[in-house]
Amino acid sequence: MAKDILIDLIQNALSKAQKESGFSLKEIPEPELERPREKNYGDWSTNVAMVLAHACKMPPMEIANIITAALDNKEHFIEKVEVVKPGFINFFLTNNWLYQVLKDIETEQDNFGRISIGNGEKVQIEFVSANPVGPIHIGHGRWAAVGDVLVNLFRASDYKVIREFYINDYGTQMSIFGQSVAARYRQQLGEDILFPENGYQGDYIKEIAGEIIENEGDKYLKLSSEKQEEIFKLIAYKQVLEHINNVLLKMGVEFDEWFSESELHQSGAIQQVIGKLKKKGYVYEKDGAVWLKTTDFGDDKDRVLIREGGEPTYFAADIAYHENKYQRGFRKVINIWGADHHGYIKRMQAAVEALGYDPDSLEIMIGQLVNLLRGGEPVRMSKRTGEMVTLEELIDEVGKDATRYLFLTRSTDSSVDFDIKIAKTQSNENPVYYVQYAHARICSILRLAQEKEIGEISASKADLNLLDSEWELDLIRKLDQFSEIIERAVRQRAPYLLTKYAEGLASVFHIFYTQCRVIGDDNQTTRARLVLCQSTKQILKNVLGLLGVEAPESM
Numbered sequence: 211m212a213k214d215i216l217i218d219l220i221q222n223a224l225s226k227a228q229k230e231s232g233f234s235l236k237e238i239p240e241p242e243l244e245r246p247r248e249k250n251y252g253d254w255s256t257n258v259a260m261v262l263a264h265a266c267k268m269p270p271m272e273i274a275n276i277i278t279a280a281l282d283n284k285e286h287f288i289e290k291v292e293v294v295k296p297g298f299i300n301f302f303l304t305n306n307w308l309y310q311v312l313k314d315i316e317t318e319q320d321n322f323g324r325i326s327i328g329n330g331e332k333v334q335i336e337f338v339s340a341n342p343v344g345p346i347h348i349g350h351g352r353w354a355a356v357g358d359v360l361v362n363l364f365r366a367s368d369y370k371v372i373r374e375f376y377i378n379d380y381g382t383q384m385s386i387f388g389q390s391v392a393a394r395y396r397q398q399l400g401e402d403i404l405f406p407e408n409g410y411q412g413d414y415i416k417e418i419a420g421e422i423i424e425n426e427g428d429k430y431l432k433l434s435s436e437k438q439e440e441i442f443k444l445i446a447y448k449q450v451l452e453h454i455n456n457v458l459l460k461m462g463v464e465f466d467e468w469f470s471e472s473e474l475h476q477s478g479a480i481q482q483v484i485g486k487l488k489k490k491g492y493v494y495e496k497d498g499a500v501w502l503k504t505t506d507f508g509d510d511k512d513r514v515l516i517r518e519g520g521e522p523t524y525f526a527a528d529i530a531y532h533e534n535k536y537q538r539g540f541r542k543v544i545n546i547w548g549a550d551h552h553g554y555i556k557r558m559q560a561a562v563e564a565l566g567y568d569p570d571s572l573e574i575m576i577g578q579l580v581n582l583l584r585g586g587e588p589v590r591m592s593k594r595t596g597e598m599v600t601l602e603e604l605i606d607e608v609g610k611d612a613t614r615y616l617f618l619t620r621s622t623d624s625s626v627d628f629d630i631k632i633a634k635t636q637s638n639e640n641p642v643y644y645v646q647y648a649h650a651r652i653c654s655i656l657r658l659a660q661e662k663e664i665g666e667i668s669a670s671k672a673d674l675n676l677l678d679s680e681w682e683l684d685l686i687r688k689l690d691q692f693s694e695i696i697e698r699a700v701r702q703r704a705p706y707l708l709t710k711y712a713e714g715l716a717s718v719f720h721i722f723y724t725q726c727r728v729i730g731d732d733n734q735t736t737r738a739r740l741v742l743c744q745s746t747k748q749i750l751k752n753v754l755g756l757l758g759v760e761a762p763e764s765m
Contacts, residue, residue: 223280234266255301273297325366328369333541334371338354363700377469386409398416461613484526501513502529576622584629616641621706622705646761656740672734681726682739686742695708726739
């Protein structure tokens with residue numbers, strides 16, 4: 211990478227300058243490099259001279275000039291260097307470096323852009339984790355997209371990562387679920403009974419009850435209400451969980467692990483973790499309940515682990531679950547939760563620290579809401595059921611690719627406006643169409659080249675020096691940014707940077723295509739431009755692959 215080479219050159223220049231220019235440093239720092247926003251400031255810029263000014267007791271401009279004079283450019287990697295006030299050093303690279311990017315893409319293909327910052331560290335990313343008592347909504351869909359792409363990013367950065375779904379299959383909501391299905395079952399078999407006041411009202415409850423009747427008839431009518439509720443809770447839970455899994459698969463999300471909350475209760479894991487915390491001195495009893503001293507770790511108040519009646523809280527189960535995560539060897543644990551869980555973060559971090567783990571090893575990302583629109587107007591109800599639109603309905607209407615891509619167009623701390631009309635539009639207004647069309651257009655160009663028998667398209671054999679126009683060089687520079695985007699996206703936990711990059715790359719390609727005739731009269735120029743097209747196609751495929759979106763060859 212150009213950035214790494216420049217860092218080495220700057221550090222070597224600093225070492226040389228120490229010997230020849232009279233300033234001393236305790237250690238040679240690693241300079242920060244950024245790509246300037248404007249091309250006339252070069253390919254890369256560093257503020258290292260300003261950073262060192264205090265330690266060296268010299269003006270930044272003087273330090274910058276000393277560094278510049280000491281730079282070794284034996285490989286002719288740098289075309290020129292400029293020092294600008296108040297002390298920035300701007301580097302302009304030779305075109306040869308850019309041509310090497312095309313050769314690297316040809317060699318590495320699907321692996322181009324991958325980085326090695328993870329060193330095989332074990333990471334678990336838990337996301338979606340919807341209660342298995344009904345269809346998953348579009349908010350869950352956004353978290354599914356974010357979590358899935360984060361896993362792809364971590365794997366592209368040399369981490370060992372698993373996707374995990376935490377099944378909330380214990381507690382009051384599951385009992386209410388069983389009661390709701392039992393009531394609909396009995397109503398559909400002719401009994402005149404009231405539906406539970408706090409029951410789940412969705413049509414899907416009627417559908418589950420209908421399936422039970424279709425498969426097993428009225429054989430459960432003889433049982434007591436309590437027994438019916440217990441049986442139906444298990445039957446319906448399995449049906450809903452299977453449905454959730456099928457919808458997620460339809461969206462292209464496949465979990466590596468499904469972890470049941472009920473198992474924590476049945477195995478005694480909750481009591482064990484409370485015992486561990488008690489031995490550490492962080493548990494006490496008050497008003498008939500058992501409490502954790504989360505205030506010892508920065509929480510605003512202590513939290514209940516066991517209620518007065520002896521029932522563990524959801525918090526207690528969550529502590530046991532996180533203990534299990536760390537026992538499985540994960541060094542980093544990332545949870546993606548809904549916006550309504552924001553107040554839960556501090557207590558969970560406090561619990562992790564109380565268990566003896568680094569609180570920074572637990573990251574909690576809050577996924578903001580999705581505003582569903584149709585032609586700019588809010589959509590709140592499903593035409594099919596008259597209730598809230600489900601994720602499955604959205605996927606069925608706009609497709610997997612548009613669903614995933616549009617969920618990923620904004621930072622997770624911002625809400626997303628998802629316009630169904632735009633998602634179905636085959637125009638530049640639809641960002642996923644715009645990016646996919648760029649890939650399809652390149653495939654069309656390459657097919658035409660094959661029909662014209664232009665010959666082998668190879669970066670190692672083409673005369674890449676012919677790629678010297680502003681539009682060609684801008685496109686190569688954009689291709690070169692891909693690994694940096696991956697690194698920024700994984701470090702910032704920001705999958706939206708991939709969609710931003712994909713659209714930017716598609717835009718630069720379309721400009722190049724408009725300005726430069728790819729298949730022309732000059733065979734050598736044609737081959738060079740076809741190499742550039744082929745490289746762009748590869749990077750579009752790579753970025754769409756990380757996003758879990760198809761790279762179509764025709765549209």
